[in-house]
Amino acid sequence: MVKAYTKMPVGAHYGTTGWLLQRLTAVIMAVYTLGMLVCLLWDAPATYTDWKALFAGPFVRVATMFFVMALLYHAWIGMRDIFMDYVKPTGIRLALQFAVVVALLFYLIWAAAILWAR
Amino acid sequence: MSSAPTPRPAQQSRPKYYDLSLAHLPPPGLVSIFHRVSGLLLFFPVLPLLLYAMYATLGSEAGYTRWHDFFTRPAVKLIALAFFWAYAHHFFAGIRYLLLDLHWGIAKAPARTSAVAVLVCGALATLLVGVRAW
Numbered sequence: 001m002v003k004a005y006t007k008m009p010v011g012a013h014y015g016t017t018g019w020l021l022q023r024l025t026a027v028i029m030a031v032y033t034l035g036m037l038v039c040l041l042w043d044a045p046a047t048y049t050d051w052k053a054l055f056a057g058p059f060v061r062v063a064t065m066f067f068v069m070a071l072l073y074h075a076w077i078g079m080r081d082i083f084m085d086y087v088k089p090t091g092i093r094l095a096l097q098f099a100v101v102v103a104l105l106f107y108l109i110w111a112a113a114i115l116w117a118r
Numbered sequence: 119m120s121s122a123p124t125p126r127p128a129q130q131s132r133p134k135y136y137d138l139s140l141a142h143l144p145p146p147g148l149v150s151i152f153h154r155v156s157g158l159l160l161f162f163p164v165l166p167l168l169l170y171a172m173y174a175t176l177g178s179e180a181g182y183t184r185w186h187d188f189f190t191r192p193a194v195k196l197i198a199l200a201f202f203w204a205y206a207h208h209f210f211a212g213i214r215y216l217l218l219d220l221h222w223g224i225a226k227a228p229a230r231t232s233a234v235a236v237l238v239c240g241a242l243a244t245l246l247v248g249v250r251a252w
Contacts, residue, residue: 003122023219026212033209048175048182055176075165078157100161107169114173 022077025070032067061115068111072104145233152237153211156204164201199248207240 039060045051055061079100087093140148174181188194214236218224223232 005122023216026216030209030213048179051182052176071165075157075161079161082154082158103166107165110169110173114169114176117177 018077018080022074025074028070029067029074032063032070035063055115064115065112068108072108076100076104145230145237149211149214149233149236152207152240153215156208156211159201159204160208164204167201195251199244199251202247203240203244206243207236210236210239210243 039054043050045054055064080097083093083096083100087096140151143151171185175185176182189198214232217232218229223229
């Protein structure tokens, strides 16, 4: 009698999307970092008015928001990887991952509120 | 004929490796563990601190002045510099990993050279900002 062969449920490949998006978000953040560095070195904001003016333009606001969104996704993959490597009990790992997601969503709203305040 | 997998033998106890010293690691290993540690630091506490700093400094002139004065303290500068190193190292190491993903410098010798370059660039950038801050 031949036993039914059931394949192990591995290889859904959702990991590949995360892997790829972690690299894409890294590129977005690297470009923003270099751009912001040039801005800060070119014309260093020395007063509150300068500092406020830097983040007043729609381009810088949108670029910063892109950076924050890329950062949040990137951080989620990174923290998930760290938890998967070091936190073995499933319950604790899921609780930590849940806490990270809640924190990141809070940061997203906070960043938008800071950039578009008043 | 059956393609059924043979059942695995009972899990035997495997050796565990608990040497946490980093001194024996080659440069690519150091870059790797520092990439992870700096990433963790950037998630906490750097990210919430940075958001709070943005919130306070952009919110009001008083908040801006308070943070400005806060950053004149040597201890604060030193901690901020450590956080800057985390960002710089994560940045340079990340670029190295992106290039390695494209199979750029994937052989052992260039990978080792680029790992040393990442460590040097991170330290140099931190030194530069440190000199500028003092």
